[in-house]
Amino acid sequence: MKIAIAGATGLVGRKMIEILEEMMIKPSELILCASPNSAGKNIDFMGEAHTIILLEQALSQNPDIVLFSAGGEVSKEWAPKFAANGSFVIDNSSAWRMDENVPLVVPEINADLINSNTKIIANPNCSTIQLVLAIKPLQHIYGIKRLVISTYQSVTGSGIKGINQMESERRGEEPSEKAYPHSIDGNIIPQGGEFLDNGYTTEEMKLVHETRKILSAPEMAITATVVRVPVTGGHSESINIEFEKEYEIEEAKKLIGMMPGVLELDFPQASLYPMPKITEGKDQVFVGRIRRDESIENGLNMWVVADNLRKGAATNAVQIAKYIITNKLV
Ligand SMILES: NC(=O)c1ccc[n+]([C@@H]2O[C@H](COP(=O)([O-])OP(=O)(O)OC[C@H]3O[C@@H](n4cnc5c(N)ncnc54)[C@H](OP(=O)(O)O)[C@@H]3O)[C@@H](O)[C@H]2O)c1
Structure with missing residues (x-):
């Protein structure tokens, strides 16, 4: 199970890392991405340092799930590329929320909208x-x-x-x-x-x-x-x-x-x-x-x-990832 976080250095991205740790979700690989300003820096996850890479490098690593929190423009450009590669994209920006083919999910209400075909899933506004x-x-x-x-x-x-x-x-x-x-x-x-x-x-x-x-x-x-x-x-x-x-x-x-x-x-x-x-x-x-x-x-x-930053963004997104994992959609 490979999980990537796009926007890992931001407020929401850092919170996602914390919440994965708290929920004891340990992917075989955690891929952390941000802008060129942060590439090469390290962030710890479960006691191990992870080096920040760029989205194009992350794409070539074929993650199973990508949590996006890098703004609407980045999501618009990159979410379809990851989805086309077979990754599930959980997007925190507003780029996909009102797309009629994209489920807008709060797991306690409508997690049942998620299935193996819903490769882009939108997290609602906080x-x-x-x-x-x-x-x-x-x-x-x-x-x-x-x-x-x-x-x-x-x-x-x-x-x-x-x-x-x-x-x-x-x-x-x-x-x-x-x-x-x-x-x-x-x-x-x-x-x-x-x-x-x-x-x-x-x-x-x-x-x-x-x-x-x-x-x-x-x-x-x-x-x-x-x-x-x-x-x-x-x-x-x-x-x-x-x-x-x-x-x-x-x-x-x-x-x-x-x-x-x-x-x-x-x-x-x-x-x-x-x-x-x-x-x-x-x-x-x-x-x-x-x-x-x-x-x-x-x-x-x-x-x-x-x-x-938690239920309004990172927690909701990680809960969606957990649903995908628990229901063996990846
Ligand atoms: N804050 C909230 O309560 C909240 C709630 C719901 C949804 N959201 C949404 O979540 C997203 C992030 O919000 P935030 O509050 O975490 O913002 P933030 O603190 O400003 O963080 C932005 C993140 O995006 C990264 N980024 C910017 N350009 C990038 C690029 N070209 N490629 C890859 N990464 C790039 C930044 O990397 P660098 O550090 O390298 O610049 C940083 O990690 C936004 O779409 C926002 O609307 C936020």
Whole structure:
């Protein structure tokens, strides 16, 4: 079993290496790739140094599975080459997510879409993964008419550049490279990605389209506002749901708590609710502040936080790899 990681020096790639170690997935060969800037450097995996190579070299080694986290352009160019060679590609970028021939997978929800022919598999956006895991059990029972999502996203969602910008600003230095069009330290930026003609941003529309695809709900009314905040440790989301059917709040809480991959943390009297300081380094999606929306008939509000580098990216991708291995698709 040969596993390759494209983007192994990045925030997500490094997390993938950690998670393979934690899950005790030891491939016969681990092939680590990055850009020419990093080629020749070493990264440790299970106590052994691995030298970073380029993608063309990795291609000639015919890996069984390639985890891509090197940005959309790299995925667009290289994923088809690896897939044509017979590798399974698990892609973290947005390059393939909305392709109708590519499954968009959150294993707890739709791992059954993976088979020996699905050579390119897309990992959803980090904000989408935590959203769909929290709402899936409710959609199943009550049906969802409308979703209103507001995110408060960690700088770790913008890769190394995001963290570097925030830390440089905190030291009072000019960042060498900027991830955002404004200062992020001491600020809140209501822009995720680029603005589109409809006034929404690319990150907002990813939440809309990806959620509909994963939940097989092309008609679901969804509106999103994506906001970057100067924190690390996880993305937070305020989620407002209007159900098609009546519901009981206690039953809704029970359904959320029973969803695999989700942890209900909802003790408001003790001021205990999900926060990035709690979710950092953890794999679960944390849900709290679950309460009835008293302004509409079948409404519910909740607060959902998850470590975007783990379940929002690396953990989800490694779980997909594990599914491929366990089901003997390679
Ligand atoms: N951060 C998140 O929460 C998150 C969540 C979900 C999905 N994603 C997606 O995952 C991808 C990586 O994100 P990140 O946060 O890890 O970014 P990052 O920290 O900036 O890392 C980028 C990685 O891509 C590599 N790379 C760049 N150009 C390359 C090339 N031509 N060939 C091979 N490797 C190349 C970089 O290598 P060098 O070090 O050599 O430059 C580095 O390893 C992006 O597509 C992002 O949208 C991120």
